[in-house]
Every structure is written in structure tokens, then in C-alpha cells.
Amino acid sequence: MEASLQIGTLFGIPIRLHWTFLLVIPLFAWIIGSQIGLTTGLLADLFGVPIDQSLITSGFIPYILGGVVSLGLFVGVFIHELAHSLIARANRIKINSITLLILGGVSSMEDDVPDPRVELPMALAGPVTSLVLGIICIGLMYAHRLVEGSAAVEGVWIFVWGYLGLLNVILFGFNLIPAFPMDGGRVLRAWLAKRMPLTRATKIAADIGKGFAVLFGIFGFVVFNPILIIIAFFIYIGANQESAQVQYNVLLRDLTLGDVMSGPVMTVPPEMPLPKVVQLMYTTKHLGFPVVDRDVLVGMITLDDVHRTPEIDREAMQVKDVMTRQVLTLPPSSPLTDALRIMSIKNIGRIPVVTDQTIVGIVTRTDILKVMELREG
Numbered sequence: 001m002e003a004s005l006q007i008g009t010l011f012g013i014p015i016r017l018h019w020t021f022l023l024v025i026p027l028f029a030w031i032i033g034s035q036i037g038l039t040t041g042l043l044a045d046l047f048g049v050p051i052d053q054s055l056i057t058s059g060f061i062p063y064i065l066g067g068v069v070s071l072g073l074f075v076g077v078f079i080h081e082l083a084h085s086l087i088a089r090a091n092r093i094k095i096n097s098i099t100l101l102i103l104g105g106v107s108s109m110e111d112d113v114p115d116p117r118v119e120l121p122m123a124l125a126g127p128v129t130s131l132v133l134g135i136i137c138i139g140l141m142y143a144h145r146l147v148e149g150s151a152a153v154e155g156v157w158i159f160v161w162g163y164l165g166l167l168n169v170i171l172f173g174f175n176l177i178p179a180f181p182m183d184g185g186r187v188l189r190a191w192l193a194k195r196m197p198l199t200r201a202t203k204i205a206a207d208i209g210k211g212f213a214v215l216f217g218i219f220g221f222v223v224f225n226p227i228l229i230i231i232a233f234f235i236y237i238g239a240n241q242e243s244a245q246v247q248y249n250v251l252l253r254d255l256t257l258g259d260v261m262s263g264p265v266m267t268v269p270p271e272m273p274l275p276k277v278v279q280l281m282y283t284t285k286h287l288g289f290p291v292v293d294r295d296v297l298v299g300m301i302t303l304d305d306v307h308r309t310p311e312i313d314r315e316a317m318q319v320k321d322v323m324t325r326q327v328l329t330l331p332p333s334s335p336l337t338d339a340l341r342i343m344s345i346k347n348i349g350r351i352p353v354v355t356d357q358t359i360v361g362i363v364t365r366t367d368i369l370k371v372m373e374l375r376e377g
Helices: 019-034 036-047 061-090 116-142 151-175 183-193 198-222 226-252 274-284 303-307 311-316 336-346 365-376
Strands: 004-010 013-018 094-101 104-110 288-293 296-302 350-355 358-364
Touching: 004 094, 013 019, 013 061, 019 036, 019 061, 019 094, 036 061, 036 116, 036 151, 061 094, 061 104, 061 116, 061 151, 116 151, 116 183, 183 198, 198 226, 226 336, 226 365, 274 288, 274 303, 274 311, 288 358, 296 303, 296 350, 336 350, 336 365, 358 365
Parallel strands: 013 094
Antiparallel strands: 004 013, 094 104, 288 296, 350 358
């Protein structure tokens, strides 16, 4: 995931922090700290444990405790995602990373067409882990008598562990809502996929997820809760994206680049004047060309590369002055889904197909979309 910093690895899985994570911790600390009196009363009533508030509500302590609870919550979220990842890896699914960000965590997995028999236990692993963590935290809260100190110190202990226990139990329940792509939605999709084609099961689960997203958004506006509105937005967008991704992967899963590439490929030399390349784009209706020097691919020139150059300077420039030199290439045997994934991640429109350092074809995003349209028909 872009804009993320790797902070280490666990079980061979890279652990990353997205920049939004650095914003949410102080935000949550402030929210928790500003409502600490109300929350303490709620915890006391809910768990039937008296809580001494003399230290909890003193000075800056509410915001410090808010920060502690926020960090504890995200540790729980991380363990939740780790449970997903370990179950996936046990089923031979490659885990690229776990990233913590503003609304929780994301496990990046290489699983183009999910197997319902694998997805069901993998989806359940996270919520069940959150429930177990919640029970452990609540158990630690009830062990407050083991804390050596005053009633005020016991109050801090009860508040922190009680709050974390409650949050993890809420996380368990919230994740089981059948709002795809949340865990509950994935459970629903896995159940449906045992009874119908995966694409149809995904569409049904995604439509239900979008329905929940609309309800969350409306409720968020009614109660003026921006976090709920953001969650609704991400669920709606995520449901659309994952539904489309599964459809693409199912339609393309048995095709390679060699099956759909265009060839022979029109190339340009690095010394070609830039105005001539622009004219060639108008003539051929191609928006990019591989740049070849002595039969070796040395770059790619696209209309975007030309537009980044001031028009007044183009007359005196050649292809080699503006071309992209680091070109992503794939062999003809690569799955077509790999090309589509790379194009989406890197935001590029074409990938040269290379064998033994010789360009033998090219695949564009338009080529892939045409193949999908034909297969859908």
C-alpha cells in the first residue's frame, strides 16, 4: 500500500504503518480523554465494578489514558489481521503485508479467485480473535484486586482493561455484520459461493454491503458521526472494487499475455524528434510506444511524458529526453491477471511483452477490457 512505512516483520510478514495511522491515535486519544467521565460510569454500570475516578480524571491523565487505550485497540486490530493472515498462509496463500491505517488494518494477500472452503475460516478467524482478546481483557479487569496500590490506581487498571475488553467485543460484533468486504460479508460470500458461481455470490454480498453502507451513511448524518460516514464510504467503495476484481480474475484466470498481446510492435528510436512522435500518435491512435535501441528495449514514451514537457521546448527535444527509462515488462507466459494488477497499482496503460530481452508484443488495458467484454458475452 502506498504511503506506508514498514516497521518490521512478524512470522515473515512485513508490518506497515500508513500515514493516516499517525493521525488517528491522537484523535482517538482526544475523543476518549474528553469523554472519560461518561465512559467510566458506563464501564462501572456494565461490568458491575466500582471505579475510583480521582486519578483517571486528574489533569492530563484522561488524554494519556486515551492514548494508551487507542494504542491498545490498534494492537488488537493488528492481532485480528494477523489471525486472518496466518490462516491464509496455512492454506498456501501468499501474504504481502499487514498495514495499519485510519480505520483499522488491512492484510494484503495474493488470492485472485478465493476458495470458499478457505475464505470461510479465514474470515471468521479475525472476529473470533477479537472476541478472545475482549474476554482476556475483561478477565484482567476483574483481576484488579491483584494490583498493589490505592483505589485510584485500581480505577486506572479497571478503566484501561475494561475499555479494551468492551472495544474488542464491539469489534467482534461489528465485523460480523454481513457488509462485504468486511469479515461478515466475506463469510456471507463464502456461504453463498458453495451454492452458486463465485461471481454471482460476490455480487450479492457486495450489493448487501453497499446497502449497509448507505444505512451507515444516513445514520452517521443523522447523529452527526463523521467516523461512521467515513466507514460507510470505505465499505461502499470497497464492495464495488472487490466485486469488480473478482469478476476480472474469474474471466481472465486461464489466459496469459501471449494469448492476447498485439504484435509486431511499433517502436520508436531514442533519437526520434518529439514532434514526430506526437504526429505518429495522432496517425496510429496509439498513446505510447516502446523505445528500442539496437533491438534492445530502453524505455517507453507516452502522451503523458510528452505533456510533462513544456510545448515551447518540444521542437528541440528527442524521445530519449522525456521517455520513461524504468520499464515494467513481462514474459508471454505471465497470467493476464498479473498484467491487470500491475497496471492498476502502477497506473500505467500498457506493458511490453519480452522474451530473451527482445520485445515480442505489447498488452494494453484496452486489450484486456476487450477480452473481458468478449468473455462476458
